[in-house]
Amino acid sequence: MTKPNARVLKDVIRTIPDYPKPGIMFRDITTLLGDAWAFRRAVDELVQPYAGAKVDKVAGIEARGFILGGAVAHQLSAGFVPIRKKGKLPHETVRVSYLLEYGEDEMEMHADALVKGERVILVDDLIATGGTALGAVELLRRLGAEVVAACFVIDLPDLGGAEKLRAAGVDVRTLLAFEGH
Template identity: 80%
Template sequence: MPLGVRHAVTTNLKDIIRTISDYPRPGIEFRDITTLLGDARAFRRAIDELVQPWAGTKIDKVAGIEARGFILGGAVAHQLSAGFVPIRKKGKLPHTTVRIAYSLEYGVDEMEMHQDAVRPGERVILVDDLIATGGTATAAAKLLRQIGADVVAACFVIDLPDLGGAVKLRAMDVPVGTLIEFAGH
């Protein structure tokens, strides 16, 4: 590209998300945010929009769910001058952990976090790339509450409302913020 020529700016984040059909199995429309992460303007816009509702409020920690939630959550934590808490799959953290089991469409899994990652009463925002059925996000919110966190919200770039995950979080009195929606699964 010649010097001084720029790509047209896409104002719709939805247009930047790549959809991969039949991944990880037939019938699934996988929403791939790596295209958003690779576009500096879109990535900045997504982080700014995730941060905006919390600007000027006291947020102690941002908890990110492995793995894309680490990327987004770390950037959100930085912008809010908050600490970052990784929520990982079982066996990946080196210090004493607390753990929770949760159901997936295809079985049961476990996630954990360091037991001293959040002090009781700290205000925490949960961040991940996508909310679908809500199994992982509701388990993460329960895990945070188990150690005394005040889960003030859960934020996602993408909501798949047909799968009901955001409704499940709201039923737990966790406000949910999303930037875009895709129909189906």
């Protein structure tokens, strides 16, 4: 057995070849979430640059962003805002369409989830092409949020999503990078 201080987060993430389609290497963080040490370390590393900073809310993108974002919000003593797929929220919402690698989708958040000027960190498990994260940033900004940063456990730099976010004026923090798709 490996000593905990010698462990590496990347080794805890399961890779599933050809899912959801041939040629894709799916990076499954459920193994990270199920490992107490790895989950704690990932959350601590996502929180660290913002500890002591003024952060009003953490926004998490459905679904794994809810798990990570809730833990980050707790550590920062901030509120949590869910960003969901269209039709999943019960109150008045604002909606945005965004591009996926092979199509388009919509996501929304409650119209009263933020107060103009609140400082928000966006959290999700993975940044790939950036379409979902850019859509979430658009929603947050539409409600007047100052997007402090977008944080992800995994970056797939070959797909360019983190660079697109940076080009949109968003500070991006990622913990790990995997080559390919």
